[in-house]
Amino acid sequence: MPRFRYDKDLDTLVEIRDRSNYFEASPGPQIIRDLEPYRAVASDVACDGKRPMISGRRQHREFLARNGYTEVGNEYVPKPSDMPSERARQADLIHDLKRASGEYGSNTGADAANYFMRHGRHG
Numbered sequence: 794m795p796r797f798r799y800d801k802d803l804d805t806l807v808e809i810r811d812r813s814n815y816f817e818a819s820p821g822p823q824i825i826r827d828l829e830p831y832r833a834v835a836s837d838v839a840c841d842g843k844r845p846m847i848s849g850r851r852q853h854r855e856f857l858a859r860n861g862y863t864e865v866g867n868e869y870v871p872k873p874s875d876m877p878s879e880r881a882r883q884a885d886l887i888h889d890l891k892r893a894s895g896e897y898g899s900n901t902g903a904d905a906a907n908y909f910m911r912h913g914r915h916g
Contacts, residue, residue: 795808795809796808796809797809827849827850828847828848828849828850828853830846830847830848831846831847832844832845832846832847833845833846833847833856835860835862837856837859837860838859838860839859894907
């Protein structure tokens with residue numbers, strides 16, 4: 794069965810054939826390896842100021858915590874809420890009240906009613 798892929802340079806669908814220049818990664822298992830052993834670039838307070846050999850991820854994290862370092866890249870970043878802030882909510886409320894009172898003009902007749910109410914005329 795032929796397979797197709799969209800080519801945005803050509804703006805068309807292109808058939809993918811064997812040995813074509815379209816590379817598709819195999820969906821095989823992905824392996825996350827442990828850290829390769831390395832010598833720390835900073836001295837360790839627990840080793841009398843010497844640079845220890847670190848041979849695993851757990852040992853790496855313990856070294857960082859023990860010496861006051863922070864590992865960067867795994868922080869939780871909260872997503873911004875879909876709810877508007879209190880200030881934005883109040884601004885929307887003020888805008889709605891001004892529109893309802895006719896200050897911005899509207900197609901509901903509120904501007905005419907506001908004008909007559911301010912000038913003492915009742916229609």
